[in-house]
Amino acid sequence: MNRVFSPFVKSLFVALLAVSSVATAAEEKKAPAADPAKGEALYTSGDASRNIMACVGCHGAAGNSTIAQNPKLSAQHAEYIAKQLHDFKTPQRNNPIMSPIAKAMTDEDIKNVAVYLDRQAAKPGAAKNKDIVELGKKIYRGGIAEKNVPACAACHGASGGGMPAQFARLAGQHQDYTVVQLTSFRAGARKNSAQMTTIAKRMSDEEIQAVADYVAGLK
Structure with missing residues (x-):
């Protein structure tokens, strides 16, 4: 019996493998790899046509913010940055400045900016209050x-x-x-x-x- 059905099983396995490969290829086509160069361009210049402000104005060159109220983003994990930008689109992290910007960004924009910032060198900080x-x-x-x-x-x-x-x-x-x-x-x-x-x-x-x-x- 094994000999009778073996060719069929093999054919079925090959067919399933082919379908899996096509599905994987389709998924990769839908989700292109992040492009840090595009991320840098959006971070530095924004996109006026989509009402996306340049990130550099608040978060500093290469993510090294010099404004104490705005976070340093340089060397931050790409996955974490992406999550926060997606969260800004929801009530979980509503912010009058960041929410409109995040909502105007595509998933590709977010990936690109996140990867760009992840690769930037962080400048050190220092404690202010030595007493505590x-x-x-x-x-x-x-x-x-x-x-x-x-x-x-x-x-x-x-x-x-x-x-x-x-x-x-x-x-x-x-x-x-x-x-x-x-x-x-x-x-x-x-x-x-x-x-x-x-x-x-x-x-x-x-x-x-x-x-x-x-x-x-x-x-």
Whole structure:
């Protein structure tokens, strides 16, 4: 019996393999590889025809923002940037400036910009408040046991490098920006991470500021 059906099984396998190959090729055609050159062009100049502002005006050359309220994006994981841009299109992270820009961007635009920024070299930051940086270090590395706050390093890495597709790179980020994001998570204004909302709600203003200062000095 095996001999009788063997040619049929082989033919069926070949047919299925061919269909799979066609489907894979079609998927690749639908989702072209990211183009960092196009990402740089959109980041630097925007696209007036689609009401997409140039990112460089707020986030600085190559993603190295010099404005404390605007995040540094250089060397940030492409997957994380892409997720945030998609989240800006939803109520989870509604922002009067970023939401309209993100909504005007295609999936291809987002991939291109994200990959471009991922490849840029980050400029280091520095702690501002030396009096609380040690508290920030303690929380970042060991958490706050009595409040059930886990160590930030567990997800974002000992040096703030984060994890691609999972957790943001934090090293060198502006203190002011980090403080605003943590307080937004705590207040429920930023809703795109249940994990961060839970953690931030357990932290005081001083603890948030301390962590933000410590993170700014990581390299």
